[in-house]
Amino acid sequence: MAKSINKDQKLDNQLCFSLYSASLAMGKMYKPLLEKLGITYPQYLLMLVLWEGDQITATELSQRLGQDKGALTPVIKRLENLKLISRHRDPGDERRVFIELTTSGKSMQKEAESIPEKVLLACGLTRQSAKVLREQIEVLRQSLKP
Template identity: 55%
Template sequence: MSGKTTPTDAMLLLDNQLCFALYSTSLAMTKLYKPLLDELGLTYPQYLAMLVLWEKDGLTVSELGERLFLDSGTLTPLLKRLEASGFLTRLRDVQDERRVHISLTAAGRKLKSRAARIPGCILSATQCSIPELVALTQQVQALRQRLVA
């Protein structure tokens, strides 16, 4: 084999893969969040669910799943753990037992004030300006939309 790198070889280099850049960045971001979330008694997926509920309480499991791009099979155990921790309640709809409504408890609402410092910690760790982070977030969201379309 020759020492020349062909265009096909370059396309198959790990460092040229968008998927790996996103994956490894996601791992680094989750690692950054871990000690901050440990203080709250939350895992990263639980934190994401709480963010959505702090934004709009009283959603159904399916509405929460749509917002987080997760199916109910993934969400149900996560929500059961949050309920066991006293942060939310789950209640079946009396008119349609397939629908489960999620409501924050007082402890779940109170947790929001403790979580308020997390975005500043993340901003500091990224060493990005707010406009840079907003632009990057919008680019990644646009990419996600194109991929799921």
């Protein structure tokens, strides 16, 4: 016999599950778009940051993506192996590592131009409704910061 459960304890009523399952679905939707470029979703996010402003430090990159530098290191190495980025140490401070786009990495930006529009279409969103949703999610994210 099924137990009676408080409606607040049902999986489908959990905000965390809605966000989690939406994130999984978004990843699945991006996969074929990014396979054409030969990169993964985490690599795409890193490339987006570099397309906004090339030659940044690994620390700045980790702050921008909200991830630990250690978690980004394998992603950086794979992009370097793909010859999309290069790394070099700051001669004035060996602890600082600069990451910059290669010629191939810069040209990939043109190949990726259609992705945001395809994502909006797949999500059934307009630019305006996507902006409102992003703003709501950002408010949530900021409220969860320690």
